[in-house]
Amino acid sequence: MKDGIHPNYRDVCFVDLSNGFKFVTRSCAQTRETTTMEDGRELPLFKLETTSETHPFYTGTQKSVDSLGGRVEKFRNKFARISIKK
Template sequence: MNTRIHPVSRQVVFRDRAAGVAFLMRSTADSDERVEWQDGTAYPVIDVETSSASHPFYTGGRQVLDTAGRVDRFHRRYGAGVPRS
């Protein structure tokens, strides 16, 4: 890689405050705050609001849409003049 045009990639800890978990991975992001990881090394830490540990899509807490109920509510609101499929 050309060092003049490519950013420096380093090990960074991403900490999810909502779920209370942390992930160590490579990133070009940097931070002045450091945290000691399980291996005893201090890494830059970046706090994130959402990660795979707290996002509803990954945790199974996502809301299932009730499309049949929405269709019935539409027909009640706008009458029987709308053709049903």
């Protein structure tokens, strides 16, 4: 392997701002803040808006935007009264 081409991976604490969920993983994300973990380690802190703990897809609370029928069905209902004359 070549020297100097790989990023500097280190343990980073990611925190979900909506519910406070924290997880630690290796990352090369640049951070300005640090946090102290329960075990006493001081790690760089990276703040996130959404994680798998709060994202609707992963929590099962995702709503179907197309709940009253698909686009094709809406089109057919809209133009059902117009008949094609031969």
